[in-house]
Amino acid sequence: MIVSEPPSLKGGIEVLAQGATSCLSQWLEAERESLLKALTRSGAMLLRGFAHLSLNGFEEVATCIAGQPLEPYENRSTPRTSVKERIFTSTEYPPSETIPLHNENSYSSRWPAFIFFLCVKPADAGGETPIADSRRVYETISPRTRALFESKGITYVRNYGDLGLSWQETFQTDRREVVEEYCRRYGIRWEWREDSRLCTRQVLPATRRHPLTGEPSWFNQAHLFHVSNLGRVGEELLELFGAERVPRNALFGDGSAIDIELLEEIRSAYEVHAAPVAWRENDLLALDNVLFAHGRRPFSGSRLVLVAMGGLRGE
Secondary structure, three states, rough: OEEEOOOOOOOOEEEEEEEOOOOOHHHHHHHHHHHHHHHHHHHHHEEEEOOOOHHHHHHHHHHHHHHHHHHOOOOOOOOEEEEOOOEEEEOOOOOOOEEEEEEEOOOOOEEEEEEEEEEEOOEEEOEEEEEEEEHHHHHOHHHHHHHHHHHHHHHEEEEEEOOOOOHHHHHOOOHHHHHHHHHHOOEEEEEEEHHHEEEEEEEOOOEEEEOOOOEEEOOOOOHHHOOOHHHHHHHHHHHHOOOOOOOOEEOOOOOOOOOHHHHHHHHHHHHHHHHEEEOOOOOOEEEEEOOOEEEEEEEEOEEEEEEEOOOOOOO
């Protein structure tokens, strides 16, 4: 096994290159401690060089590191397809769109400790997965802005059905009482509106400390949920639906508006630390979900990257 840090990547990603192996189980058993130490140390780990890693092999790697992968994927915010129990496609947005850097489910009171990506087919061009160390993002954001977000928290507002996911897909049920019980359990306010429409609001912290190291990380999706993330489309949504009914939005925890300048500062901090992972076939990327954010760059041609998550954490 070769451990190195490629010069093309900023910020601590470990590359563990293992040539074609005929017995993944034996390799995982022998290297499990090294894998866990590398991931805890750096927060990001790329396994490169496996030959024809199967869905079962992908699940095996995720289970080795994180324990049993998560199923079902509750409280979704983006469209995905289940390809196998506990394995999903990455977010199915049009190839022309950029997915901003974010920590998975940081808009929720429960989130996966680890997230894993398997590249089945790289894009013809583009399609990199940028990652960013959330500890460095935290440090780059000005103390004034950090203090403001940490003191107020963030309100995530979601209106289901007009655009984006329906509440049925989000909560993986068609029963209102199941949705209400989930919201009650995790401190989400809900309101049923006309035509069986649902609106939810949840107030959550802007930062988290890693449960093992105690390091603070920027851990929220205010910049992604805020309607300004959609640019001109966001302006049109505001005109069409009004601020109370846009599909997604972010406010401060007290319900006050977040200044665009603050969100631009946060977006700039992510870009400063963004390190693109240029995919090769059978690459497997593992991230500590509190320590590292991820996104997606536009691409051309077909691209297939699968996702597994594990190690549930939360309030």
